[in-house]
Amino acid sequence: MEAEKMEAVERLEAIRKAQSAAQKHSPNNGTIQLVWGGLIIVGLALFDIFPGIWAGFIWAGIAIVASFWTARYASRLKVQPRKMRNPFIWMAIYYPVLLMGAILLFPGKPPFLFTIVGVLTALPILWVGWQLRRASQEG
Amino acid sequence: MSTEIDAQSEEQESHPRWLLDEMIHQPVRLSIIAALSQNKKVDFTFLREYLQLNDSNLSRHLTALEEAGYIEINKVFEGKRPRTWLALSSQGQEAFQKYMQALHRIVGESGK
Helix, strand or coil, X not given: CHHHHHHHHHHHXXXXXXXXXXXXXXXXXXXXXXXXXXXXXXXXXHHHHCCHHHHHHHHXXXXXXXXXXXXXXXXXXXXXXXXXXXXXHHHHHHHHHHHHHHHHHCCCCCCCHHXXXXXXXXXXXXXXXXXXXXXHCCC | CHHHHHXXXXXXXXXXXXXXXXXXXXXXXXXXXXXXXXXXXXXXXXHHHHHCCCHHHHHHHHXXXXXXXXXXXXXXXXXXXXXXXXXXXXXXXXXXXXXXXHHHHHHCCCCC
């Protein structure tokens, strides 16, 4: 009886490892979230460094290149998941709220305002990316 | 005496071990099904590398699973590159869920 239980535990562990290894080679491995989290911080910091219009152009360029990279990277992976664990959908909700809130609260635009907004926006995405990466490394 | 034996054999047959599908229970096939279970499709080369099998050994297991109706094999060309995608069928998904339930029952958990 005990041997049977041990074998079942081993099988469950083999299942977990196989699922984890598959996740590592899928777009749910956390890479996309980590890259976008980093780019959001860099992109928003540009608005503190360059005048608004130039920062806007550079950020748009970065976002377009990153979008193409994301699509290409995701499609070339060897495992295509049923569900994308993607936090961008809620980023679209809180990002404008944070930005407008910051502009309303600090109309004089204190130094590093956009960088701070970028960090606050990117933190949940980086956290999700890190969690996904950790889960996919457990296999 | 005969009723006692009947009751004993009935008890043995209701043990969750009898719910373990032999097709999935084999270690290589279990890993294949597990890797496919959460995904829409998986590349043949990923399984070959993960399971450290050669093409013909892996193909043998995949054919067995396909004949059982548990997986679907789709060979396509992406650009000039041939690619073999594997996916779990609804029958395979159901069999895997039952298998998982049986394992959890053996371990003594109520999980799915």
